[in-house]
Amino acid sequence: MSDKIALSTWPTPLEPLPRLAAALGLGEDDLWIKRDDLIGLGGGGNKVRKLEWIVGAALADGADTLVTTGAAQSNHARLTAAAGARLGLDVVLVFPGTPDSATDGSGNLVLDSLFGARIFWAGDGVPSALAGVADDVCRRLCRDGARPYPIPFGGSSPLGARGYVDGGEELLAQLPDMDHVVVALGSGGTMAGLIGAVGERRVLGVHCGAVADPAATVADLAGALTGRSIGADSLRIRTDQVGAGYAVLHEPVLEAMQLAATTEGIVLDPVYTGRAMAGLIAAVRDGDIRSGRRTVFLHTGGLPGLFGHTAAVRRTVGALHSYSAG
Template sequence: MTAPRDDRRVRLATWPTPLEPAPRLSESIGLRAGDLRLKRDDLTGLGAGGNKIRKLEWTVGAAVADGADVLITTGAPQSNHARLTAAAAARLGLDSVLVFPGDPRPFVGNLLLDALLGTDIEWIGPIDGGSDTQTELDAAAQRVADRLRRQGRHPAIIPFGGSNSVGAHGYRLAGHEILEQAPNVDLVVCAVGSGGTMAGLVAGLGADHVLGVDTGAVPDAADRVRHILGGMDGVSATAALRIRTDQVGAGYESLAAGARHASTISARTEGLVLDPTYSARALAGLVAAVADGDVVPGTDVVFLVSGGLPGLFGHPQAQDLTVD
């Protein structure tokens, strides 16, 4: 496909986000003091911030251009993307529906913000362990859309994580933004969830300059990123991707040991509090890459802080972070 049209984009944040030095963190993980900088995409503002806004500017923009009056999306109950879709809808005067697996639960973390933002939540009940969760959620979202159309509404389904070739264009532009701030950057490190962030960065910077860290959000992170790249113009979907898969731990919703350690060192060296699902796993991947020699001192590294902090307050193992 060709690049999305800029006139179908909605502006939801102020760009560029800051690029900050992190000398104490850099030295604590085995790099030189000047090697590591933080790309603060947690400071995008809308709805408590986070990287999903870059994608939503394009996916929601396309929906609005096509006449949508209600946005529907899916995710886990503590989904950052779902929270920011609800925030984007509120900003634009639209309604929103979030489709989650499982049964209603206490309003903590992102769920509390979802309620504050005025979205409707559709709980579809437990999903059979033999079923594909995202397939079930997609089918449920389509049923919601069909119901709303019968009521005379004009729904638009925003993809899981905002991650398709349209949404990934937001991170292609972010790659260009990083090059303007750090022209000599060697490596950008990011979490890989639904795949759109890494795909966009690869499109903007090249596969050799992006290290993704799998969070366990999808069964095959590399396949997901390649699928998104395949829909972007001027990009090879067969390039060798740099993705670490060693930080998933017991699963997406678990507090992985590496992420726990990364959360502690980022907080105690730079006062930077990371969410345990995405940014902490990504930092853990960078720590591991330095330890095994894949990233060496003298490398100009940008670490993408992708936001998601509200999820910390809804994480079932959050208290484990306080135990040394």
């Protein structure tokens, strides 16, 4: 029997993007958006699909506390906190840095607090050490009588990736003749799950700089999920939108965010969905995505993260359009 639990209602909408398609030189019926940003829990986002499986397993294991890691503006951490609040579970989030490094308390941090999560600040060590810190936190919780359940970075495990097998099958039911689905590649589980549903050749992942080796990460997850060998060289991954690094605003990303907003009223974030859109635009320019092919952009959410990204906020506010009458 499956341990999956319901944290939202499905399916999420699939909508056309005719004005954006025209701006890119595509046919008006060529470009669509899968609105996983509209998932109901905790401000929305792709991590809810993963958490339905992961938190289901935690409850089946008798856990009373969820422990996970991420950057201070982690969408996954925010949605883990929301899932815990929904289900009456305590949540501890392990972040790099110190409280002083997040003094403005903006973006996702506001919601983490609102959902009642506790934050353990791990200091200024390398982010790769966070998993070990989280293990230490779990041991401390056990000593205090809690029953913690560790959730990996981004919720990306073979179990979590099953959420996007579900999502991919849902998408195929909505648009059976889809040729491409474009998705941000962060911790890898969303892309791996989509591959499990629609195959390697229809999924284009846009690397966001969250992992050192995105192809190997996705290939390992997809292989464990599907039970077959998947070569990293068989995956479609763009690495041209990382720029100076994961948290650093990349100029083509800001331009992609502005184009999506001004043509369709769609809001993207500067770390994940903005990079994915910039990758889609680049794929059209270099001919990987062409007119006459049905392309779906998977909107994985992340709106709160926009307000926690100082450079993106400053650049966007600095470009305010003024109207002078007379």
